[in-house]
Amino acid sequence: MVRLITHNLLACHVKGCNTNNFPLEFRDVQIELREAEFNPEFLKGFMPKIEWKALVDAARQLGDTSLPLEQPEMLDDDFLKNLHHVLLEIHVEEGIMTCPNCKHDYPVLNGIPNMLLAEHEIG
Amino acid sequence: MAPKAVAPAVVDEDPQAYEDKNVHAIYDEIASHFSSTRYKPWPIIAAFMHSIATGWIGLDAGTGNGKYLPLPLDRPTDILTIGLDRSINLLRIARNAGDSSATREVVWGDVLGHGWRSGVFDYAISIATIHHLATHERRIQAVKRLLESVSPLHGRVLIYVWAIEQDELSKRQIPTGDGNSDRIGRDVVVPWVLSKKTAAAGKETLEGQVEQPVFNRYYHMFAKGELPGLVHEAAKDLGIQVGQRPMVLSDISTIRRGVEIVQDGWERSNHYVELRCWEISG
Numbered sequence: 437m438v439r440l441i442t443h444n445l446l447a448c449h450v451k452g453c454n455t456n457n458f459p460l461e462f463r464d465v466q467i468e469l470r471e472a473e474f475n476p477e478f479l480k481g482f483m484p485k486i487e488w489k490a491l492v493d494a495a496r497q498l499g500d501t502s503l504p505l506e507q508p509e510m511l512d513d514d515f516l517k518n519l520h521h522v523l524l525e526i527h528v529e530e531g532i533m534t535c536p537n538c539k540h541d542y543p544v545l546n547g548i549p550n551m552l553l554a555e556h557e558i559g
Numbered sequence: 560m561a562p563k564a565v566a567p568a569v570v571d572e573d574p575q576a577y578e579d580k581n582v583h584a585i586y587d588e589i590a591s592h593f594s595s596t597r598y599k600p601w602p603i604i605a606a607f608m609h610s611i612a613t614g615w616i617g618l619d620a621g622t623g624n625g626k627y628l629p630l631p632l633d634r635p636t637d638i639l640t641i642g643l644d645r646s647i648n649l650l651r652i653a654r655n656a657g658d659s660s661a662t663r664e665v666v667w668g669d670v671l672g673h674g675w676r677s678g679v680f681d682y683a684i685s686i687a688t689i690h691h692l693a694t695h696e697r698r699i700q701a702v703k704r705l706l707e708s709v710s711p712l713h714g715r716v717l718i719y720v721w722a723i724e725q726d727e728l729s730k731r732q733i734p735t736g737d738g739n740s741d742r743i744g745r746d747v748v749v750p751w752v753l754s755k756k757t758a759a760a761g762k763e764t765l766e767g768q769v770e771q772p773v774f775n776r777y778y779h780m781f782a783k784g785e786l787p788g789l790v791h792e793a794a795k796d797l798g799i800q801v802g803q804r805p806m807v808l809s810d811i812s813t814i815r816r817g818v819e820i821v822q823d824g825w826e827r828s829n830h831y832v833e834l835r836c837w838e839i840s841g
């Protein structure tokens with residue numbers, strides 16, 4: 437699955453592509469929404485690891501504008517529910533993720549991102 | 560069931576090509592039968608997953624059918640484990656591991672890759688995977704990738720590999736060494752006989768008999784001490800000290816990053832190590 441929680445971790449790893457290799461840009465995506473169990477304690481623990489701007493941008497690309505541009509200090513329930521939805525309930529089933537630096541395409545097929553590289557591309 | 564014969568192997572070509580043929584292609588063929596035999600997590604792995612703090616995210620490098628992705632069973636939404644594997648057919652099973660209505664996060668990739676932000680994971684596990692890599696250097700590289708994937712401040716890692724020292728119950732006959740020191744381990748192939756049921760979905764002979772294809776998977780069986788040895792070599796390459804976090808700060812003028820071997824043991828025909836990273840800032 438590529439949910440936005442995973443997308444926020446993935447980076448291009450083509451040989452020599454070490455800067456500006458995150459976040460991968462979505463293109464031609466098909467998404468599905470699936471309910472997931474809300475766990476605010478998980479979200480609070482995960483928040484320090486989020487690259488916030490990348491998450492907000494990716495959510496907006498997929499049509500969700502519920503997150504504020506700045507990560508808020510007050511974590512109220514409304515905010516956490518929006519964050520939960522963005523991170524865990526939007527599934528990218530098909531599409532392409534492109535490296536902003538080297539333009540390598542990582543396809544997503546049947547919900548599985550293909551991060552395999554050919555041997556000569558491996559750093 | 561007859562004892563499973565384990566035969567010596569010689570890796571005499573490009574290791575990537577060798578693994579493609581003797582590991583990855585086989586797992587794609589046997590995925591559904593293999594998965595049906597792999598459902599119960601080993602106790603030390605279950606305990607490790609149970610000890611992970613709420614809000615942590617982890618990488619399962621070589622997730623196979625994803626049997627560790629639903630752990631810990633009593634509080635499954637407290638942590639999130641992302642499964643990485645080279646076999647697309649195993650990943651299709653891993654996607655719904657443990658509960659057909661649940662969707663797991665899985666990524667098609669190689670354990671020698673690093674397609675994520677460095678240090679972004681809080682923990683990583685690699686169970687029964689590194690022993691499929693065909694050279695010592697590639698096995699070191701895999702350990703380096705695990706150390707690079709987790710947080711330098713608190714990252715935790717658990718690695719399991721197949722041991723030369725086999726459980727009496729495993730019924731496997733292991734070829735004896737060829738004069739090499741035991742620290743080096745042994746390259747072998749282990750036959751996988753596809754079940755009649757899975758094979759029946761394929762072809763039948765003229766007599767109506769179901770042929771049961773045999774696939775010989777490559778393994779490097781680890782000698783005692785070899786796995787912690789890989790950790791030392793990987794850490795050295797990364798400029799990381801191996802040992803406990805120093806208690807007295809005056810001693811550490813030059814030491815910045817370290818990894819502690821928390822456990823180093825043998826369980827049911829496998830060697831394992833548990834690692835914990837530490838970093839001193841300032």
Ligand SMILES: [Zn+2]
Pocket residue numbers: 448449450453457535536537538539540
């Ligand atoms: Zn790139």
